[in-house]
Amino acid sequence: MKVADIMTTEVVTIRNSATVAEAVKQMRRHSIQAVIVDRNHEEDAYGIVTVADIVGKVIAFGQDTRRRRVYEIMNKPCIVLNPDLGIEYAARLLASAGIHSAPVVQKSLLGIVSMTDILQQGDFIERPQTLQLKERLQHLEEAAHQTCYQKGPGSQACLDAWAKVDALEAELAHQQAEAIEKTAFESYMDDYPEAFKDREYDAWCGG
Template structure:
């Protein structure tokens, strides 16, 4: 699974909250950036962000003089930050839920910035959608569970652990597709081999 660190842009600029919007615009134009990260004043302070949309909607749209407007007046602080190990599809979901186009990638310190353009341009969602990969993992996990249960015992800890992996994968797929699981793979296993496990045991396993 691609992570935020795999698609982020490392070339990121910071700016002081006391800087003017004119200074911010000059910095953004110099490298064709669409957002700047606002520096923290101390280690316990939060990062902020100022975007081209902020400048457009809060300065230009009202005819304000950018040399007299300070970054802190239009920035978002604290801003939503992304962990570098977060999967790309979850970054995309975070962006969708909070109407974001960019967010800093931080783990202790500023590592980069990830944008919607990075996600679309650098991820492999067209060639390898996450749901397809998860479905492949699920089928492999189901086969492995059958093999382990046949080799050990349907009542063994190894068999139970294998089906736990299957349950987790099914839950993740259901969450991705926003649908309810009607019947788990383990419930199907119980129906396929009723002579191996009693209904009571299947119900106990399925209920955790």
Template sequence: MLRAIDIMTTDVPLVKGSAPVAEAIKLMRLKGLGALIVDVRDPDDAYGIITQTDIVYKVVAYGKDPNKMRIHEIMTKPCITVNPDLGVEYVARLFANTGIRVAPVIQGSLLGMVTLTNILNRGDYLENPKSSVLARNLTQAIANARSICSAEGFDSDACVKAWALVEDLQAEAAYLENTSPVEMTAFQQYCLEHPEILRVRHHDLAVSTPVD
């Protein structure tokens, strides 16, 4: 699975919030960028962001002089940031849920910037769509859970954790497909096959199917 760090742009020019908007415009033109990261003043400060949309909507649309307006007047601060280890599909979901098109990648310090273009051009969603990968992982997780419980016992921590992973993957699959949760989870099906599991341990996974 590709992560934000795998697709991000590492050459990220920084601007100061006190600089005129005209400076941001020139830098965007020079670098061919649609957004710039506004640098922090000190270690306790937050990064900001100024985009083409900010400039067009807040400066150009009202005939204001970009040489007189300062970046801090139109920037967004603090801005939404991305962890470098976040999977690309989750970066895309974050963008979709918030309506943003660019975000700095930060882990302690600024590492890079990820954009819609990065996701589109550098992602592996064509070769490895999330739904297909998730389906394979779910099948493997179910097989692993069955094997672990058979080898280590129904009341083992490993068995509990293995089925918890299965339940998480099934919930994620339902979310991706925008469907209701399955009528019977893989764990519930396993309990039907092995009713003794309910007699040897109390589990924290919901089992709604009655067992004779």
């Protein structure tokens, strides 16, 4: 699933000059934990004000929410999500940044996604990304073997096919936080040493 599949399209926005009290009213009215701060012009960035910002920067110090302004406590520019991003990567981005919500932007504001959206609407139980990557990797390896059989082990088409395998294999290792002791391509080269005997030398000479 992608971010676009689970995002909320009815986004609550607020002016940067609005009072924090107005932001609180918006959150209460819509039962949300964040409001997006509008851009002032096309080249401007979006901002965000969250419950944590209001509680930690205003309420915790006993300040008057009617006298503090949104621009004083907002996070701008805020982290934004691409609608085509996989929800696993969106979850990782939110978690690593320590935030609950982020706007979905592609030239303009399209929606907002929260940790709750990911948890409630994601298909990670039925279709874990790791299993999907393993299936795709298996198909790419089979395709690489077929290409190399048809074009020859030392052909550019063979190298290109294995480059795709290498990239996906690295992504899977990154997803699982594991190191690759020997790639599938390296194992393939072991089976055809003559076809790749000059490859290491060429790579060394090329820097």
